[in-house]
Amino acid sequence: MNVQLEVENNQEKKRIILENMLDLIDEHGLMGVPMSLLAKRAGIAAGTIYHYFDSKDTMIMELFEYVRKTISDQIFKIKDLTSTRYEVGFKCIWINLYHYFTQNPKVLSFMEQFFSSPFQRMIHSDQNKLYEDHFKGFFQRAIRDQYIKPYDINIIACLYMGGLISAAKQHNNGFHTFTEEKLADMADILWEGLRSRSN
CATH class of the missing domain: 1.10.357.10 (Tetracycline Repressor, domain 2)
Known part of the structure; x- marks a missing residue:
C-alpha cells in the first residue's frame, strides 16, 4: 500500500467535502445544510463524511x-x-x-x-x-x-x-x-x- 498516496487521497476527499460545504452554506446558511444534501453534492455516501469529521460542528x-x-x-x-x-x-x-x-x-x-x-x-x-x-x-x-x-x-x-x-x-x-x-x-x-x- 502506498501510504503517501492514501494520505493525499484522504486530503483531497476532505478538501472536496469542505469546498462543497462552503458552497451549500452560501446557498442555505450556516445551520441550514443537511448532511444528506452535502453527501449528494460531494458525490459521496453520507457515512463517508463521518469518516473524516466526527460531527457537523467539527466540520x-x-x-x-x-x-x-x-x-x-x-x-x-x-x-x-x-x-x-x-x-x-x-x-x-x-x-x-x-x-x-x-x-x-x-x-x-x-x-x-x-x-x-x-x-x-x-x-x-x-x-x-x-x-x-x-x-x-x-x-x-x-x-x-x-x-x-x-x-x-x-x-x-x-x-x-x-x-x-x-x-x-x-x-x-x-x-x-x-x-x-x-x-x-x-x-x-x-x-x-x-x-x-x-x-
Missing part, C-alpha cells in the same frame, strides 16, 4: 481553519515585508483582501456567518480575530517601529477590516464596483489615519 470548525489558511496564503503574497516599505505592504494587503472577497463572495459570506454564530466562541482566545495570526504580528511590528500609531490592536483590526468588507459587500451585492484608483484612495485614507507622524 464547520475545520472549514473555518481551511478558509482562513487559504485566505492567508493568497493575501500575504509579499514574500519579504521586511524589505518592503511598510506603507506599501499595508495598502497592498488591504487591496488584495478586497479583491479576494469580491472574487470569492461565498468565503466572505461564510466568515460573516461564522463570526455571528456561537462557533466563534469555540476558537481559542488568541485566534478569535480574522487573520490575527498574520495581522497581529504585522500591526505589532508597525507599532514597535513607529510606522503606525500605538492604538489597541483590536481597534486597528476593526478599522482595517471594516472598510474593505463594506466595499466588498457593495461589489458582491451589485451596488458598486470600485476602480483600482478608488481602492487606492480608500487604502490611502486608512493609512493616513493610522500612520505615525514621527516616521
Whole structure:
C-alpha cells in the first residue's frame, strides 16, 4: 500500500467535502445544510463524511481553519515585508483582501456567518480575530517601529477590516464596483489615519 498516496487521497476527499460545504452554506446558511444534501453534492455516501469529521460542528470548525489558511496564503503574497516599505505592504494587503472577497463572495459570506454564530466562541482566545495570526504580528511590528500609531490592536483590526468588507459587500451585492484608483484612495485614507507622524 502506498501510504503517501492514501494520505493525499484522504486530503483531497476532505478538501472536496469542505469546498462543497462552503458552497451549500452560501446557498442555505450556516445551520441550514443537511448532511444528506452535502453527501449528494460531494458525490459521496453520507457515512463517508463521518469518516473524516466526527460531527457537523467539527466540520464547520475545520472549514473555518481551511478558509482562513487559504485566505492567508493568497493575501500575504509579499514574500519579504521586511524589505518592503511598510506603507506599501499595508495598502497592498488591504487591496488584495478586497479583491479576494469580491472574487470569492461565498468565503466572505461564510466568515460573516461564522463570526455571528456561537462557533466563534469555540476558537481559542488568541485566534478569535480574522487573520490575527498574520495581522497581529504585522500591526505589532508597525507599532514597535513607529510606522503606525500605538492604538489597541483590536481597534486597528476593526478599522482595517471594516472598510474593505463594506466595499466588498457593495461589489458582491451589485451596488458598486470600485476602480483600482478608488481602492487606492480608500487604502490611502486608512493609512493616513493610522500612520505615525514621527516616521
